[in-house]
Amino acid sequence: MKRRGYGMVFLLLLPALLIILAFYVVPAVLTGTMSLTNMDHRLSWNFVGLQNYKQMLQDTILSRVFWNTIVYVFGTLLCFNVTFGLLLALATSYIAERQGERTSMFFRALWLLPRFTPPIVYGVIWLWILDPTRNGLLNGVLDFFGGKPVSWISKYPVQVIVLTNGVIGASFGMILFYSAITSISKEYNWAAAVDGAGWLQRIRYVTLPLIRWPLMFVTAYQTLSLLTSYEYILIITGGGPFYRTTVWSLYAYNEAFGGYYASYRFGYATALTLVLVVISMVASIIYWRVFRFREMMSEPKIEVI
Amino acid sequence: MAAVILKNITKAFGSVIAVNDVTLEIPDGKVTALLGPSGCGKTTMLLMLAGIYQPTKGEIYFDEVMVNGIPPKLRNVGLVFQSYALYPHMTVYDNIAFPLKLKKVPKDEIRARVQEIAKIVQIDDLLQRKPGQISGGQQQRVALCRALVKNPDLLLLDEPLSNLDARLRIETRAEIKRIQQELGITTILVTHDQVEAVTMADHVAVMRKGVIQQYSTPEDLLLKPANMFVASFIGDPPMNLLETEVTSHEGRPVFRCGAELHIPIPPQVAVSLEQRRAKEFILGIRPEHLEILDERQELAFRGTVSMVELLGRDKLVDFRFGDVAIRALVPAEVNIHEGEEKWVRPQPHRIHLFDKEERRAVRFAG
Numbered sequence: 187m188k189r190r191g192y193g194m195v196f197l198l199l200l201p202a203l204l205i206i207l208a209f210y211v212v213p214a215v216l217t218g219t220m221s222l223t224n225m226d227h228r229l230s231w232n233f234v235g236l237q238n239y240k241q242m243l244q245d246t247i248l249s250r251v252f253w254n255t256i257v258y259v260f261g262t263l264l265c266f267n268v269t270f271g272l273l274l275a276l277a278t279s280y281i282a283e284r285q286g287e288r289t290s291m292f293f294r295a296l297w298l299l300p301r302f303t304p305p306i307v308y309g310v311i312w313l314w315i316l317d318p319t320r321n322g323l324l325n326g327v328l329d330f331f332g333g334k335p336v337s338w339i340s341k342y343p344v345q346v347i348v349l350t351n352g353v354i355g356a357s358f359g360m361i362l363f364y365s366a367i368t369s370i371s372k373e374y375n376w377a378a379a380v381d382g383a384g385w386l387q388r389i390r391y392v393t394l395p396l397i398r399w400p401l402m403f404v405t406a407y408q409t410l411s412l413l414t415s416y417e418y419i420l421i422i423t424g425g426g427p428f429y430r431t432t433v434w435s436l437y438a439y440n441e442a443f444g445g446y447y448a449s450y451r452f453g454y455a456t457a458l459t460l461v462l463v464v465i466s467m468v469a470s471i472i473y474w475r476v477f478r479f480r481e482m483m484s485e486p487k488i489e490v491i
Numbered sequence: 492m493a494a495v496i497l498k499n500i501t502k503a504f505g506s507v508i509a510v511n512d513v514t515l516e517i518p519d520g521k522v523t524a525l526l527g528p529s530g531c532g533k534t535t536m537l538l539m540l541a542g543i544y545q546p547t548k549g550e551i552y553f554d555e556v557m558v559n560g561i562p563p564k565l566r567n568v569g570l571v572f573q574s575y576a577l578y579p580h581m582t583v584y585d586n587i588a589f590p591l592k593l594k595k596v597p598k599d600e601i602r603a604r605v606q607e608i609a610k611i612v613q614i615d616d617l618l619q620r621k622p623g624q625i626s627g628g629q630q631q632r633v634a635l636c637r638a639l640v641k642n643p644d645l646l647l648l649d650e651p652l653s654n655l656d657a658r659l660r661i662e663t664r665a666e667i668k669r670i671q672q673e674l675g676i677t678t679i680l681v682t683h684d685q686v687e688a689v690t691m692a693d694h695v696a697v698m699r700k701g702v703i704q705q706y707s708t709p710e711d712l713l714l715k716p717a718n719m720f721v722a723s724f725i726g727d728p729p730m731n732l733l734e735t736e737v738t739s740h741e742g743r744p745v746f747r748c749g750a751e752l753h754i755p756i757p758p759q760v761a762v763s764l765e766q767r768r769a770k771e772f773i774l775g776i777r778p779e780h781l782e783i784l785d786e787r788q789e790l791a792f793r794g795t796v797s798m799v800e801l802l803g804r805d806k807l808v809d810f811r812f813g814d815v816a817i818r819a820l821v822p823a824e825v826n827i828h829e830g831e832e833k834w835v836r837p838q839p840h841r842i843h844l845f846d847k848e849e850r851r852a853v854r855f856a857g
Contacts (some may be wrong), residue, residue: 373576376543381637382564382593391589395580 221457227450238457255433259412266352267408271359279367300354309421312350343430347419359404366397399482406473493553493644494519500549509535511701522678524692532701533681542566569638573650575630577622584618590641608640628659646678719850735774752812755790757839775843781819784834791836
């Protein structure tokens with residue numbers, strides 16, 4: 187009876203185990219192994235030891251890519267995913283209080299739209315907005331007021347990738363911060379108002395400290411997700427002009443699947459992604475330590491009595 | 492310190508009227524209670540005084556100054572919330588110092604004033620703790636400190652004792668009263684608990700559905716209730732309220748309540764009732780104003796004890812007359828048992844009559 191019970195357990199777990207094996211364990215092992223080969227478009231397993239990692243140390247582009255990644259990740263994070271997300275949350279919670287939950291929901295839904303849009307469509311919309319001719323939206327407006335067209339993407343490539351990713355990314359923080367802000371008991375804000383705080387002081391001394399955990403969580407989580415994201419950059423700038431906007435994950439992608447400079451260097455590309463995994467892990471550990479997430483796990487995530 | 496005057500204050504939330512045309516004069520330096528069941532609009536009144544809500548109609552004056560439209564931070568009001576609303580991320584010290592910090596008071600002065608008020612309220616040994624690390628009673632005191640530290644003109648307390656256990660409640664009640672008297676600060680207290688209102692306040696405004704029912708001293712609430720709501724809301728155990736008809740029985744004037752109960756009418760009441768057209772009233776007698784006698788006496792009526800309940804110092808004695816019941820409150824020492832026949836005599840000047848339609852108290856000489 188007992189043995190049969192175990193058999194049953196195994197049988198029930200089998201589908202999930204197979205999925206994990208096929209889509210997680212096998213690819214991880216394959217990636218690790220592949221990073222030790224110089225596999226190219228012929229897909230032959232030609233082992234070269236740590237050759238790829240040595241090459242990385244000599245890759246003159248890579249340091250540039252590294253700094254691009256830092257600027258892109260933290261620029262997007264600080265300007266949009268956290269700060270702008272927070273502003274949206276504060277604004278929509280204020281609207282909810284004044285104009286009702288429906289109006290507030292409308293504005294939040296508006297900011298969620300980019301998330302529902304297929305990435306290609308979203309990218310193409312931006313290409314149209316930023317088009318260097320006067321057929322583009324921005325240049326059309328400039329032209330209307332008598333300005334000269336600006337080729338936005340080649341002139342401000344870094345700002346463009348931060349902006350385009352930020353407009354999508356902000357909604358994640360917005361949703362989390364909004365729910366955290368609205369779950370703060372009204373009495374804290376009333377107490378602060380009676381204590382003499384204006385609205386800015388109420389945000390600084392009451393709201394922000396009380397949504398500390400969601401703030402830190404969004405910062406950490408979005409860092410990791412930005413580190414591995416490249417799809418909008420690929421569509422909008424393609425990593426250019428000349429590597430100006432090539433971030434680590436895009437560099438790896440281009441090495442593997444052929445951007446315009448390299449093609450099908452699967453061995454080198456997998457080595458690059460493995461290093462990115464290590465970078466992500468280091469970032470996670472730093473956040474875990476600095477933000478003391480262990481405390482968050484043992485406490486309610488929003489400090490409200 | 493300030494006297495507070497409310498003139499025709501109305502507050503509506505959409506179509507719901509929370510406070511309806513309230514006019515009140517709250518004296519300087521005294522404790523005034525707003526008493527009523529939950530949802531009667533008393534907390535809304537408090538939040539209007541603090542400036543968090545703006546009245547839909549009417550005017551609020553602190554002394555001679557109209558404060559409508561003046562934001563909370565400029566009103567110099569201290570407010571203690573029912574939940575205390577202590578900032579959980581700040582220490583007790585920072586909580587109390589917060590109002591002063593916002594006023595940009597110099598650090599040394601903040602320290603001195605926080606320590607001074609903490610000493611008065613007796614929490615000076617808790618200053619470095621967080622609100623989550625102290626008990627409910629201590630949190631209450633911290634909230635009181637935070638309200639008092641800025642020397643407010645007006646102290647507002649929202650159900651200050653409701654989150655405390657019974658013993659702590661009695662202690663804190665006395666404590667708040669002591670601090671109030673020591674500082675002589677005008678205090679407005681919101682509560683649903685009549686004991687709290689009666690013991691702490693110099694004046695009590697009883698509210699129901701946004702309307703003031705009676706505004707008087709606690710004694711008058713008990714002895715001269717203005718209407719049936721106040722009569723039934725104030726007093727524990729509640730007042731006996733019986734539908735009655737003024738008639739005569741065996742040649743004497745009586746209140747006839749149901750088929751079997753005839754309460755003799757004291758002569759001075761009878762005289763003033765003769766001048767009235769109405770013969771039907773609601774009769775109100777508080778249980779503690781009924782005497783139980785072993786023998787027949789003037790103005791007493793006979794009844795059979797249907798139940799006796801011991802309530803510590805007192806005994807609650809029920810009499811049943813057909814479908815009408817009356818309760819009396821007697822000292823616990825009185826020897827009385829179920830099924831005994833007794834004589835019951837109301838204290839003549841403690842009889843209340845209420846208009847049957849309008850439910851207002853009928854005043855008569857006596």
